[in-house]
Amino acid sequence: MTISRRTLLAAAPVAAAALAAPSLARAQNAGRVVIIGGGFGGASAARFARDRFPALDVTLIEQNRTFTTCPYGNLVLAGRRTIESITFGYERLAARGVRVVHQRATAIDPQAKRVRLSDGAEVPYDRLVVSPGIDLRWGAIERYDQAASARMPHGWAPYVQPITVLERQLREMRQGGVFVMAIPDNPFRCPPGPYERISMVAEYFKRHNPRAKILALDAKNGFSKQPLFQDAWEELYPGMIEWRGASNDGRVTAVNPEALECVTEFRDRVRGDVVNVIPPQMAGQIARDAGLANASGWCPIKPATFESAQVSDIWVLGDATIAAPMPKSGFAASTQAKHAIACIAASLAGREPPPAVYFNTCYSHVGEDYGISIVGVFRGGERLTEVEGSGGISPRNSALPADRRAEFRRLEAIYADGWYDAITGEMFG
Ligand SMILES: Cc1cc2nc3c(=O)[nH]c(=O)nc-3n(C[C@H](O)[C@H](O)[C@H](O)COP(=O)(O)OP(=O)(O)OC[C@H]3O[C@@H](n4cnc5c(N)ncnc54)[C@H](O)[C@@H]3O)c2cc1C
Numbered sequence: 001m002t003i004s005r006r007t008l009l010a011a012a013p014v015a016a017a018a019l020a021a022p023s024l025a026r027a028q029n030a031g032r033v034v035i036i037g038g039g040f041g042g043a044s045a046a047r048f049a050r051d052r053f054p055a056l057d058v059t060l061i062e063q064n065r066t067f068t069t070c071p072y073g074n075l076v077l078a079g080r081r082t083i084e085s086i087t088f089g090y091e092r093l094a095a096r097g098v099r100v101v102h103q104r105a106t107a108i109d110p111q112a113k114r115v116r117l118s119d120g121a122e123v124p125y126d127r128l129v130v131s132p133g134i135d136l137r138w139g140a141i142e143r144y145d146q147a148a149s150a151r152m153p154h155g156w157a158p159y160v161q162p163i164t165v166l167e168r169q170l171r172e173m174r175q176g177g178v179f180v181m182a183i184p185d186n187p188f189r190c191p192p193g194p195y196e197r198i199s200m201v202a203e204y205f206k207r208h209n210p211r212a213k214i215l216a217l218d219a220k221n222g223f224s225k226q227p228l229f230q231d232a233w234e235e236l237y238p239g240m241i242e243w244r245g246a247s248n249d250g251r252v253t254a255v256n257p258e259a260l261e262c263v264t265e266f267r268d269r270v271r272g273d274v275v276n277v278i279p280p281q282m283a284g285q286i287a288r289d290a291g292l293a294n295a296s297g298w299c300p301i302k303p304a305t306f307e308s309a310q311v312s313d314i315w316v317l318g319d320a321t322i323a324a325p326m327p328k329s330g331f332a333a334s335t336q337a338k339h340a341i342a343c344i345a346a347s348l349a350g351r352e353p354p355p356a357v358y359f360n361t362c363y364s365h366v367g368e369d370y371g372i373s374i375v376g377v378f379r380g381g382e383r384l385t386e387v388e389g390s391g392g393i394s395p396r397n398s399a400l401p402a403d404r405r406a407e408f409r410r411l412e413a414i415y416a417d418g419w420y421d422a423i424t425g426e427m428f429g
Pocket residue numbers: 036037038039040041042061062063064067069070071072073074103104105106131132133134155156157159189190193194197284285286317318319320328329330331332333361362363364
């Protein structure tokens with residue numbers, strides 16, 4: 001390993017132990033798997049590799065010392081969760097034997113099979129996993145850049161801007177004010193996320209600012225779980241939420257940060273007291289710099305394995321990938337991670353990869369004791385396809401017996417909490 005001693009000593013104690021006993025590490029080593037990004041894809045891959053393929057030598061490169069999940073960030077806005085309760089450290093992954101290196105990966109050399117770190121050290125790999133999440137496309141909405149995002153927060157990537165910036169503005173909003181949201185076109189991180197956010201902001205307003213309004217300006221004409229969300233908005237927050245789709249001039253093309261104003265495609269000027277702009281996105285920078293992305297800004301993968309379609313011996317996971325019809329979700333990233341690690345172990349052992357089956361469930365909280373969900377099962381061969389009849393959205397209230405509705409929605413909210421505890425426990429526990 002040519003990783004520098006300074007980097008290693010700053011990393012987990014386990015890393016120092018491995019350095020002290022290189023012969024032991026080598027004796028067990030079936031291959032060096034290096035993972036960039038310690039979020040849903042990367043942390044899941046590290047944990048799965050460590051637990052299920054103990055002969056692999058696993059290094060996780062993550063730029064931050066803690067990870068704040070996007071899931072349940074909207075509940076922080078509602079006032080139901082604290083930021084601390086959705087923030088996790090890497091100590092337990094390290095204690096399990098993952099070599100955790102807190103550095104930014106700055107370059108990948110696929111010929112030499114090395115990752116360069118921000119401190120100048122280099123980490124060699126046999127197989128590389130890249131799960132860096134998204135970058136925001138500054139300027140795709142005219143005048144929406146990093147400076148503008150301080151006044152008009154996105155709250156869409158915690159490693160770029162913590163959700164607390166938006167939370168603070170929400171808490172300070174005047175009574176009876178207007179909360180404006182700009183929502184991007186597909187593809188983007190977490191298709192139901194903006195609509196869960198609308199719901200959680202509405203829940204907060206219902207309790208603390210009951211005359212406030214929410215105006216959602218959307219670059220699309222439809223969205224994930226739309227009938228379920230809209231049923232809930234009518235029932236729980238009547239008259240509070242207006243959603244404008246693209247054909248109703250909902251697409252925001254420019255902002256005026258000084259005036260807290262959004263400008264739409266047909267030049268409507270919409271002013272808010274708080275403005276939440278979720279801009280268009282692309283794969284994280286390291287993936288784009290390494291030639292893993294195509295002209296779309298996202299990374300093509302081989303659907304059967306999640307190996308990059310452009311660079312061999314590199315696997316790309318999660319939001320950075322082109323994996324439709326799978327959504328860009330944390331659950332999807334973790335199921336891709338497990339399959340990718342199984343494929344990597346097979347390729348290192350000279351075996352065929354296992355058959356590819358991927359799963360997704362996305363729960364959304366829309367009110368107190370009120371949850372909804374969408375499920376899908378996917379197969380990867382030549383193409384990624386959703387298994388017909390395998391999933392769909394949970395039933396609308398109108399399809400449930402009147403005396404069972406409240407219980408059904410309460411159970412979905414409980415299942416959502418169970419999902420969150422399970423997946424974060426699996427990544428960081
Ligand atoms: C409001 C909201 C709600 C959501 N709710 C849900 C939900 O309920 N269920 C669900 O399944 N999904 C949900 N998601 C989506 C989910 O957060 C993402 O799909 C998931 O985080 C993608 O995982 P990832 O591994 O691709 O990226 P991430 O989880 O974002 O991880 C990327 C990591 O890479 C690190 N990194 C990036 N570049 C480098 C580098 N060069 N060097 C070192 N480290 C680097 C970052 O610091 C980060 O820790 C939600 C998203 C949002 C915005």
